[in-house]
Amino acid sequence: MDRIHIVGGQPLHGIIPISGAKNAALPLMIASLLTGETLELSNVPRLADVASLLRILGNHGVDHMVVGKRPGQTTEAGQTIRLTASNVIDTTAPYDLVSTMRASFWVIAPLLARFGEARVSLPGGCAIGTRPVDLLLMALETLGATIEIDGGYAVARTKNGLRGGEIKFPKVTVGGTHVALMAAVLAHGTTVIENAAREPEVVDLAACLARMGARIEGAGTPRIVIEGVSRLSGARHAVLPDRIETGTYAMAVAMTGGDVTLENTRADLLHSALDILGTTGTEVTPLDHGIRVRRNGHGIAAVDITTDPFPGFPTDLQAQFMALMTKARGQSRIRETIFENRFMHVQELARLGAKIRLEGDVAVVEGVERLKGAPVMATDLRASVSLVIAGLAAEGETQINRVYHLDRGFEALEAKLVRCGAEIRRERV
Ligand SMILES: CC(=O)N[C@H]1[C@@H](OP(=O)(O)OP(=O)(O)OC[C@H]2O[C@@H](n3ccc(=O)[nH]c3=O)[C@H](O)[C@@H]2O)O[C@H](CO)[C@@H](O)[C@@H]1O
Ligand SMILES: C=C(OP(=O)(O)O)C(=O)O
Incomplete structure (x- = not known):
């Protein structure tokens, strides 16, 4: 089974083409x-x-x-x-x-x-x-x-x-x-x-x-x-652009810092997630054929969210947002209302040093100063990519196992991130 290796710490700069949903x-x-x-x-x-x-x-x-x-x-x-x-x-x-x-x-x-x-x-x-x-x-x-x-x-x-x-x-x-x-x-x-x-x-x-x-x-x-x-x-x-892929890369930039244009996508497909990202201190600018996402220097503000059907905050971005909140200043409360077992990423994020406790359908995330790379296990599609986001911001190497989950839903993930300066590679096992 393939593995992904990430050496964290690089800000992302460049253009990411968004795939069909x-x-x-x-x-x-x-x-x-x-x-x-x-x-x-x-x-x-x-x-x-x-x-x-x-x-x-x-x-x-x-x-x-x-x-x-x-x-x-x-x-x-x-x-x-x-x-x-x-x-x-x-x-x-x-x-x-x-x-x-x-x-x-x-x-x-x-x-x-x-x-x-x-x-x-x-x-x-x-x-x-x-x-x-x-x-x-x-x-x-x-x-x-x-x-x-x-x-x-x-x-x-x-x-x-x-x-x-x-x-x-x-x-x-x-x-x-x-x-x-x-x-x-x-x-x-x-x-x-x-x-x-x-x-x-x-x-x-x-x-x-x-x-x-x-x-x-x-x-x-x-x-x-x-x-x-x-x-x-x-x-x-x-096929319309993938709003979950769009939000995922937007959160990756919010996490690592940098300046990335997400191409061939539309802000109106994910307003609630982009608005929340704005309140975390990330600059989000809708463009004609995409979205520009920037965060330079400032820390990440902690924000509470609740997942909801559209137009609410999508459950398919909950894990990615939780990864972002692991490095926020202060406490964030993340409520999952769509699926009863969608917190499988919590224990894996903890391996990287995240501080998260579960209270029923709420994950309480206490932001930490730094994450540290570790071997982790992908458990489902969006949980897997939350580990990629955390790995991009962690010190040292993160190794993600069971990446077949990622291949279900993220086209050319490593290639898109490498082009923006990330150190990420796939080991074919
Ligand atoms: C391939 C695809 O598009 N998958 C998406 C789709 O999944 P999917 O279509 O499976 O999700 P649903 O919107 O149907 O599920 C919403 C909630 O309704 C419940 N439910 C659903 C059907 C049913 O017969 N009985 C029932 O109780 C589910 O358990 C869940 O708690 O929407 C979810 C919610 O946005 C997303 O997370 C998935 O990525
Ligand atoms: C949960 C997802 O997919 P599926 O509904 O196919 O399990 C998803 O796309 O995040």
């Missing part, structure tokens, strides 16, 4: 199952999760073609993938493929909507909580599906197609909203989704579905209304 690319790729025509997605990040999903879609019979690189394009520019589901041969998504990635469960919606049946293994994904799928299944049942759990699989069926209905989510669920959208676009009649997730990735999926001929209003608000259509067509769509 993993959490938008995955549902967009899954939406290709809704039509027999070709869906062309550009700005798709090169990530392990994208490769896993291509395997899952391939197993259903979806053809994919990665469009050749244009001259001058680097491997850091996103790829363009054409997906064609004209010959779906299997509506089962097996355990060994689905268990590695939560989002793969979402194939249940387009398979059911287009073919009237789906048999999908219950999902895996990051170990950050129990992560049930009851609300996703409730949404499908509301549209007329029958669901049974059989041998670890959710088996969904509909006799005469899905029918529009009113889906009221008791809590905000991103996956639930993706599933409801993909099912409702091909249902007979009108569907209303109440308490829908407002995340930019939901808006991106809705925009792509609209390009494919779907009729959707209200994406980005808590109430989405969908008029079902009988068929969808192919389309071309560019």
Whole structure:
């Protein structure tokens, strides 16, 4: 298993190109199952999760073609993938493929909507909580599906197609909203989704579905209304920038000091996180095609945060923010409200000298003067990158084990940081 070695202490200076969002690319790729025509997605990040999903879609019979690189394009520019589901041969998504990635469960919606049946293994994904799928299944049942759990699989069926209905989510669920959208676009009649997730990735999926001929209003608000259509067509769509990658590098600069322009991204995708970063003493300037992040000389101010669904502070940036707070002046209280077990990074940050204690759903971080490099273990995707951020600011060498978690969600991580002056390298083991 690969390891990452970091020698900390260098400020970051330069330009970091931001990739397409993993959490938008995955549902967009899954939406290709809704039509027999070709869906062309550009700005798709090169990530392990994208490769896993291509395997899952391939197993259903979806053809994919990665469009050749244009001259001058680097491997850091996103790829363009054409997906064609004209010959779906299997509506089962097996355990060994689905268990590695939560989002793969979402194939249940387009398979059911287009073919009237789906048999999908219950999902895996990051170990950050129990992560049930009851609300996703409730949404499908509301549209007329029958669901049974059989041998670890959710088996969904509909006799005469899905029918529009009113889906009221008791809590905000991103996956639930993706599933409801993909099912409702091909249902007979009108569907209303109440308490829908407002995340930019939901808006991106809705925009792509609209390009494919779907009729959707209200994406980005808590109430989405969908008029079902009988068929969808192919389309071309560019994946939106990754707001979590953007916030991660912004926090890395806040941590190490320096001056970095994050390119091909948008401040409006992560206002709450950037506002918080501003209050820690980091200068954040939105640009036409990116964001400039600077911190020179001043210490890091301690700030309290609470994670919330969009537009609140994203849970997927909580671990990175905690890494930043380990070197802040004073105490910060970090409340995690989305997942019940998303503090796995606490014990690893402690190996670097961080002082953090847990009080239920709150991590109390007492900022320390300095962190010191140590061997640490990556436990999940965002936890892993929080260790990278801490390592960049720690004295001496930090060795991060189990980096396959990082490869799920951060494209060309070492290359992007090295270009800004970081001492970071991968050891292939
Ligand atoms: C691939 C992807 O896009 N993953 C993101 C997605 O995950 P994901 O879509 O899995 O997260 P949800 O928004 O669904 O989960 C929110 C909360 O609802 C609960 N819940 C969810 C579904 C359900 O049927 N029952 C239930 O109780 C979950 O356990 C969690 O406590 O949104 C999360 C919240 O922003 C992010 O951290 C993940 O990075
Ligand atoms: C938790 C994440 O991914 P997943 O939902 O696939 O586990 C994430 O992207 O931070």
